Amino acid sequence: MSIDQSTAAKVAKLARIKVEDDALPALASEFNTILGFIEQLNEVDVDGVEPMVSVEPMRLKRREDVVTDGNQQDKVLANAPDAREGFFAVPKVVE
Amino acid sequence: MSDLNKLGLAEARDALRKGDVTSVELTESCLTAIDDADALNAFVHKTPEIALERAKAADARIKAGDAPSMCGLPIGIKDLFCTKGVPSQAGSKILDGFKPEYESTVSQQLADAGAVMLGKLNMDEFAMGSSNETSTYGNAVSPWRRGNDDAQLTPGGSSGGSASAVAADLCLAATGTDTGGSIRQPAAFVGITGIKPTYGRCSRWGIVAFASSLDQAGPMTKNVRDAAIMLETMCGHDAKDSTSAELAVPNFEAKLTGDIKGKKIGIPKEYRMEGMPAEIEKLWADGAAMLKDAGAEIVDISLPHTKYALPAYYVIAPAEASSNLARYDGVRYGRRAQMAQGDGITEMYEKTRAEGFGHEVQRRVMIGTYVLSAGFYDAYYNRARKVRTLIKKDFEDVFAAGVDAILTPATPSASFGLGEMTEADPVQMYLNDVFTVTVNLAGLPGISIPAGLDKQGLPLGLQLIGRPWDEGDLLNTAYALESAAGFVAKPGKWW
Numbered sequence: 001m002s003i004d005q006s007t008a009a010k011v012a013k014l015a016r017i018k019v020e021d022d023a024l025p026a027l028a029s030e031f032n033t034i035l036g037f038i039e040q041l042n043e044v045d046v047d048g049v050e051p052m053v054s055v056e057p058m059r060l061k062r063r064e065d066v067v068t069d070g071n072q073q074d075k076v077l078a079n080a081p082d083a084r085e086g087f088f089a090v091p092k093v094v095e
Numbered sequence: 096m097s098d099l100n101k102l103g104l105a106e107a108r109d110a111l112r113k114g115d116v117t118s119v120e121l122t123e124s125c126l127t128a129i130d131d132a133d134a135l136n137a138f139v140h141k142t143p144e145i146a147l148e149r150a151k152a153a154d155a156r157i158k159a160g161d162a163p164s165m166c167g168l169p170i171g172i173k174d175l176f177c178t179k180g181v182p183s184q185a186g187s188k189i190l191d192g193f194k195p196e197y198e199s200t201v202s203q204q205l206a207d208a209g210a211v212m213l214g215k216l217n218m219d220e221f222a223m224g225s226s227n228e229t230s231t232y233g234n235a236v237s238p239w240r241r242g243n244d245d246a247q248l249t250p251g252g253s254s255g256g257s258a259s260a261v262a263a264d265l266c267l268a269a270t271g272t273d274t275g276g277s278i279r280q281p282a283a284f285v286g287i288t289g290i291k292p293t294y295g296r297c298s299r300w301g302i303v304a305f306a307s308s309l310d311q312a313g314p315m316t317k318n319v320r321d322a323a324i325m326l327e328t329m330c331g332h333d334a335k336d337s338t339s340a341e342l343a344v345p346n347f348e349a350k351l352t353g354d355i356k357g358k359k360i361g362i363p364k365e366y367r368m369e370g371m372p373a374e375i376e377k378l379w380a381d382g383a384a385m386l387k388d389a390g391a392e393i394v395d396i397s398l399p400h401t402k403y404a405l406p407a408y409y410v411i412a413p414a415e416a417s418s419n420l421a422r423y424d425g426v427r428y429g430r431r432a433q434m435a436q437g438d439g440i441t442e443m444y445e446k447t448r449a450e451g452f453g454h455e456v457q458r459r460v461m462i463g464t465y466v467l468s469a470g471f472y473d474a475y476y477n478r479a480r481k482v483r484t485l486i487k488k489d490f491e492d493v494f495a496a497g498v499d500a501i502l503t504p505a506t507p508s509a510s511f512g513l514g515e516m517t518e519a520d521p522v523q524m525y526l527n528d529v530f531t532v533t534v535n536l537a538g539l540p541g542i543s544i545p546a547g548l549d550k551q552g553l554p555l556g557l558q559l560i561g562r563p564w565d566e567g568d569l570l571n572t573a574y575a576l577e578s579a580a581g582f583v584a585k586p587g588k589w590w
Contacts, residue, residue, distance in 0.1 A: 003465075008461075011461045011464050011465045011468070012461060014464045014468060015417065015448070015457075015460050015461045015464040016421075016424075016441070016444040016445050016448055017445060017448045017449050017452065017457050017460065017461065018442075018445035018446050018448070018449035019449070027458075027461075030458060030520075030521060031461070031462065031465065033520050033521065033522060034409060034458075034462055034521060034522065035462075035465075037405075037406055037409065037522045037525075038406045038409055038410055038466075038475065038479075039406075040402070040403060040406045041403055041406050041407060041410070041475075041478050041479060041482055042478075043403075044400070044403055044478075044481075044482050044485065046478060046481035046482065046485070049481040049484050049485060050481070050484055051477050051480030051481045051483075051484065052480045052481075052483040052484045052487065053480075054308065054338065055294045055295075055308065055487065055536075055537065055538025056294065056295055056338075056340070056538060056563075058338070060337045060338075061337060063334070072196075075196040076196075078194075078196055079192070079193050079194065079195075079196075079427070079428035079429070080426070080427055080428065081425060081426070081428075081429070081430065081431035082431065088426050088427060090426055090440055090443065091434065091438060091439050091440050091442075091443055092439065092440075093439075093440050
C-alpha cells in the first residue's frame, strides 16, 4: 500500500496538524518507509488469534458513582492559555 | 566525606543513618555538581529550593528516628512526571509554561519516602525517541566520549537526561519511564542500571501518557541494590490508575542473596541478529558463562515472533499516542499558537499542534491516525494486536517450560554520536529498541545492567527479562551477574 500526497494531507487534517503543501511529498515518503516496515506483519499467520486488549487479562474496576472531587475552578483554569470569567476561552465555534 | 554526589542510594542511606553525613550535605554536593554540568544539558528545570527544604526535613526525620526507605536521598525526576508547581513539559514545546496543580503518584511516593527532588530531567519529546535528540530543551549529552575524540555522544533515549545525570554523578539516582526501551537502552549506553517493572506495578497516574498499554515507570541507578530500593518505593497499587495491580510489593532488597544455583537462564536464538557487532556477541556469551559459573543452567530457547515485535510496536504505540496526544489542543493547558484574522477553532488546533509538536511526534501522531482510520483499522491496528498476543505467548511458553529469566544484549550497538543518525530514515533509529521492545509488548519486567566496554571505551549492557510480577527474582539474578561482571568504569570528567 502506498500513501500519496492527498492521503498524507488527509491524515494531517484528521490529526489536526497543519502541514504546508510543499512539505507533503517528504511526509508521504516518510509514511511509506514506515508503513513498508510495518507491512512485515502480513507474513504472520494470525488466524484465530485474539487481538490483545491488555497484557494482564483484567476487568477494569468500577467505583461507586459518587462525587470524589471538584470545587477547584481556579486550579483547573490555572494553566489555560486563555481563561476568562471562569471559563476556557476559544475562537467562535458556532456561527 | 568528599564527593558525596558520587555515592549510590544504599551507601548514602547507610551513611545518613550512621550520622556520618547529612541530607543537606548530600544535596548541596549534588546541586554543585549539577551547576557544574550545564554542558550535559541533563537537568532542564533545577529546583534547589525544594531540594534543600526537603533535605532539611529529611535530616529532622532521621534525627527523630523516623527515616523511611529513601529518607534524605537526592534524586532527579524525568520531565514526563507531573510535579506540583514545577514545570512538567514532557520535553515538548506544546507544554511550555505548564505547571501542574498535582503530583504524579510515583513522585509523591518517592517524596513520602523522604527522597529529595533536585529538579527535572531532559528527555525525548513525549518519550518518543532513542537518542534524546527530539527534546524541546535541546540534546542531552552523554558524559562518555570515544577515547580522546571530543565528539558529543548520545546518552540514549527517551530517558537521556536521567541516564546522563546518574552516570555523571549529578544525582544518586533518577526516575525513568519505558515504553519500548526508554529506561534500558539509555542505561546501557551510559553504564548504569535500569529496570522496567511488570506492566501495572507502578501507577501511571500523573505521568504524561505516550502509549498507555506499554508505558511503565522505573528507577535508573548506579547499581542493582539501588534499583531494588528505589523500585520498591515507586511500586504499589493506586486507585487512580485502573491498570494498577492490586498486589503487595515485596521487599526487593531482601531478595538480593546472589544465590542463583539451579536457576534456568534462556538464551533466545532470535536475538542473534545479522550484522551484530562481534563485541556484543562476545559480551552476551561472557554473560551467559558468568551466570553458569554462578550455578545457573543455561538453555537455548526460541521466541519465534521476535522479528515482528518492532513492526507491531510501530503500529500500537503511535495508535495509542495519536489518541493520548489529542488532548493537546491549545485550550486547557500549554501553549496556543498565534492566530490570524478570521481563524476559527480548527485553525487554532492545527496551528497549535504544528508549532507545538516536533517532527518525530507529528510523524507518530499521523501514523497512529492513519492506522486507526476507517478502512485500515483491521489491516494494521487489529493485526498488530494479534501479533502482540503471539509475542506474549512466546514468552509464556518459555516460562511454562521452566525458564526463570532470559539473557539478551540490551542494545544492538554502543552509544553513537549526536547528529550521526540525522540522515538515516526513521526506521534505522527505531532499531535501537529491537531487544527491549518485546518486553513492553508482553508486559514483562526487564533490567539492563552494564557488563563491559567496547573497543572505543564505551559501555555495553546486558538485559535480563523475568517472569511477570517476579521482579525480586529478576533483581537477584541481575545482582549475581553484576557481581560477576564487576563493571566499575566511569566517564572521565570533561564538562
